[in-house]
Amino acid sequence: MALLKDTEREQLRQLVKACLLEISKLKIELKKSQNETTVSSETESIRIKVVQEEFNNHLIKKDEEIAQLQDIIQNKEDEIAELEKIKVNFEAIISRPKKDLTSFQSQIYLLLPYDEDTSENLYTKLKTIGFSELSNENFEHALRNLERKGYFISTPEGDRVLWKKIEK
Numbered sequence: 001m002a003l004l005k006d007t008e009r010e011q012l013r014q015l016v017k018a019c020l021l022e023i024s025k026l027k028i029e030l031k032k033s034q035n036e037t038t039v040s041s042e043t044e045s046i047r048i049k050v051v052q053e054e055f056n057n058h059l060i061k062k063d064e065e066i067a068q069l070q071d072i073i074q075n076k077e078d079e080i081a082e083l084e085k086i087k088v089n090f091e092a093i094i095s096r097p098k099k100d101l102t103s104f105q106s107q108i109y110l111l112l113p114y115d116e117d118t119s120e121n122l123y124t125k126l127k128t129i130g131f132s133e134l135s136n137e138n139f140e141h142a143l144r145n146l147e148r149k150g151y152f153i154s155t156p157e158g159d160r161v162l163w164k165k166i167e168k
Contacts, residue, residue: 089129100149108142109151109165116155116164119143
């Protein structure tokens with residue numbers, strides 16, 4: 001192999017220097033690019049976290065709104081149930097009396113439940129419906145008349161009497 005001339009060696013040396021310089025420049029650009037990518041990905045992750053927080057806050061607000069609306073719905077359902085009870089009581093009060101009962105006896109019969117209960121509890125139920133002027137004595141007299149006509153049955157139980165409405 002022939003020995004290189006000095007000028008060729010010098011040219012080769014300059015070429016190697018130029019290549020090394022170019023490699024150094026490329027390394028610097030690569031590091032800058034990597035730094036920018038890192039900063040960019042950090043910025044992107046921060047942006048994603050901010051968006052997630054906003055979304056979670058929005059979800060919390062919507063959940064609170066839903067809870068409030070469910071409370072409103074429950075209150076309205078309670079009101080409707082109460083109004084249904086009032087409607088049933090009103091219809092019982094204004095309905096025609098049964099043929100062998102007075103209007104008052106018929107109202108008592110229609111308003112009281114079929115459950116077996118004491119006269120005191122039944123009297124309290126009628127008072128809460130609106131029979132504020134009804135005395136306990138008049139109520140018990142009406143119950144005895146309803147029993148005589150076959151609309152109620154009384155059952156002694158110890159020291160108290162239980163009354164049960166009979167379907168007619």
